[in-house]
Amino acid sequence: MASNKIVKWLLPALLAVAAAVSLQAEADIPPDSARQWLGNMSRSLQSLDYDGTFVYYHDGKLEAMRIVHQASAGGEKERLMSLTGSAREVLRDDKAVTCIMPDKKSVMVGRSRPRQPFPDVPADLDSLSPYYQLQDVGEDRVAGLMTRVIDITPRDKYRYGYRFWIDTANYMLLKFELSAVDGTAIEQVMFTDLRVGDRIPAAALEPSLTGEGYNWFRQGGGENPAAAPGQPEWTVKQTPAGFVMTNYQRKRLHQGGEPAEHMVFSDGLATVSVYVEKMLDNSTAFTGLSSMGAMNAYGAVLDDHQVTVVGEVPAATVQSMARTVGRR
Amino acid sequence: MKEKLHEQLSALVDDELEAAEQALLLRQIGADPLLRERLARYQLVSDALQNHLPPRLDIGFHDSVQAALQAEPAIHVASSRFAGMVKPVAGLAVAASVAVVAVLSLQSIRTEAPSSTPAVASAPVVQDYLRAEIKAPPAGSPYTPQGLNAYLVNHNEYAVNRGMLPYVRLVGHEMNVDGKQ
Numbered sequence A: 001m002a003s004n005k006i007v008k009w010l011l012p013a014l015l016a017v018a019a020a021v022s023l024q025a026e027a028d029i030p031p032d033s034a035r036q037w038l039g040n041m042s043r044s045l046q047s048l049d050y051d052g053t054f055v056y057y058h059d060g061k062l063e064a065m066r067i068v069h070q071a072s073a074g075g076e077k078e079r080l081m082s083l084t085g086s087a088r089e090v091l092r093d094d095k096a097v098t099c100i101m102p103d104k105k106s107v108m109v110g111r112s113r114p115r116q117p118f119p120d121v122p123a124d125l126d127s128l129s130p131y132y133q134l135q136d137v138g139e140d141r142v143a144g145l146m147t148r149v150i151d152i153t154p155r156d157k158y159r160y161g162y163r164f165w166i167d168t169a170n171y172m173l174l175k176f177e178l179s180a181v182d183g184t185a186i187e188q189v190m191f192t193d194l195r196v197g198d199r200i201p202a203a204a205l206e207p208s209l210t211g212e213g214y215n216w217f218r219q220g221g222g223e224n225p226a227a228a229p230g231q232p233e234w235t236v237k238q239t240p241a242g243f244v245m246t247n248y249q250r251k252r253l254h255q256g257g258e259p260a261e262h263m264v265f266s267d268g269l270a271t272v273s274v275y276v277e278k279m280l281d282n283s284t285a286f287t288g289l290s291s292m293g294a295m296n297a298y299g300a301v302l303d304d305h306q307v308t309v310v311g312e313v314p315a316a317t318v319q320s321m322a323r324t325v326g327r328r
Numbered sequence B: 001m002k003e004k005l006h007e008q009l010s011a012l013v014d015d016e017l018e019a020a021e022q023a024l025l026l027r028q029i030g031a032d033p034l035l036r037e038r039l040a041r042y043q044l045v046s047d048a049l050q051n052h053l054p055p056r057l058d059i060g061f062h063d064s065v066q067a068a069l070q071a072e073p074a075i076h077v078a079s080s081r082f083a084g085m086v087k088p089v090a091g092l093a094v095a096a097s098v099a100v101v102a103v104l105s106l107q108s109i110r111t112e113a114p115s116s117t118p119a120v121a122s123a124p125v126v127q128d129y130l131r132a133e134i135k136a137p138p139a140g141s142p143y144t145p146q147g148l149n150a151y152l153v154n155h156n157e158y159a160v161n162r163g164m165l166p167y168v169r170l171v172g173h174e175m176n177v178d179g180k181q
Helices: A002-020 A033-047 A315-322 B002-014 B019-031 B033-049 B061-071 B080-112 B143-156 B165-172
Strands: A050-058 A061-072 A075-082 A089-093 A096-101 A106-111 A132-142 A145-154 A161-167 A173-179 A185-196 A215-218 A234-236 A244-251 A260-266 A271-278 A288-292 A295-302 A305-311 A325-327
Touching: A033 A061, A033 A132, A033 A145, A033 A161, A033 A173, A050 B165, A061 B165, A075 B165, A089 B165, A096 B143, A096 B165, A106 B143, A132 A161, A145 A173, A234 A260, A234 A271, A271 A315, A271 B143, A288 A315, A295 A315, A295 A325, A295 B143, A305 A315, A305 B143, B002 B019, B002 B033, B019 B033, B143 B165
Parallel strands: A106 A215
Antiparallel strands: A050 A061, A050 A185, A061 A075, A075 A089, A089 A096, A096 A106, A132 A145, A145 A161, A161 A173, A173 A185, A234 A325, A244 A260, A260 A271, A271 A305, A288 A295, A295 A305
16 A cells, blocks of 8 residues: 555654654753853844744644744844734834734734843843743754753743743754643744745745735834833732833824823743723723733723733733732 | 635544545645645644654655655556546545544654653644634724734733744734623
């Protein structure tokens, strides 16, 4: 049988790959090397040219996507597109983020910001260690390439765990897993094909859709120095341990809407945004919990204001923060 | 229409397609290189999930399998009248079943893997991949999809740098909304 013939060579090949996927622990790892690996990864993602296909697993579903990234003197340019399902795209440069959603016939344009370093904490591990354990787990192979595996394990239920597989040759992130405090995987991202360092043709960074005939949504400003945010009128009275306010802005996020107060909280790894926006109409409130993979959002209404807490954190975190939002 | 076709492709890789539906789909695949490409991609996704991709990926895998099968004299169709029409379909059917066998084999490899390989053992086994199940946002709410997405896009720009990772969610799927009006 023809199929038997194929299985005959396919199985040993796959078994060989399976055997190669084993973690080799290393005894003499310098204590700060996990942090250096993450720092180098963060820089590679930002400074290298690459074009790759990866799969994204979440909520029992798997999707294939392509990412193209170009770094030049003029800044970074990125394009992320779905290869399965609806042909959604996100384009990002130093000025704007454009999300094209053909299934919704909508285009959303937001303002981009300079990227924060990762992890965004002081060089010593002290401020991170009460909430996470950072560990160099050893080496592993991903798609035939040698990687270093770095683990970040949460110490409580208010944050997620992260595992990074970082290419030992160029510090590119080849695989990523995000998990709950009990170790259950929530999201996985893995490159199946990645070209690093090749010249990126200009066309590869152009959207495949024009957005013609779509509804366009543009987020307004408020982040320039002239539009001083002043003092926040709202506050989060109680945050899970380690989350401190790192940024505050006022900005218009919805067309025709009032400017929202935006408070950003971070524990050095996870970031949570709290938006408080005057509602135009009571009937349009969003309340309760929503999720998008590892991203959770919790909505509540307070004194005719829509409160929305969003973050790549467990539901318990956004929920507990939303419940303690109040006037200053 | 297209979505239904993609669902069928996914079901084919899952080996969950009724025989009659399968025959029809295979005929369409035989006539459409784009569908073949998509089938290969779905298979790739499945393989990737199993963590068992070879070092070099051949996206034309199914085409090469089909070419190899067509070169094989092993598949005979009884009636010569239908031979021309049925043969490529039969070839693809075998190609598809090889793919399914490969997935099933990988799943059994995973089951037998020793516990000393945590990276593999911790990966979840997913049965219903590529089934885009989109929950509807609360009726009449401006906060979904554009509204809530506006918050998400804005928020992503404040997240610590892991490249485009935060945006993967926006490209990948809709918000699952359990909230109420």
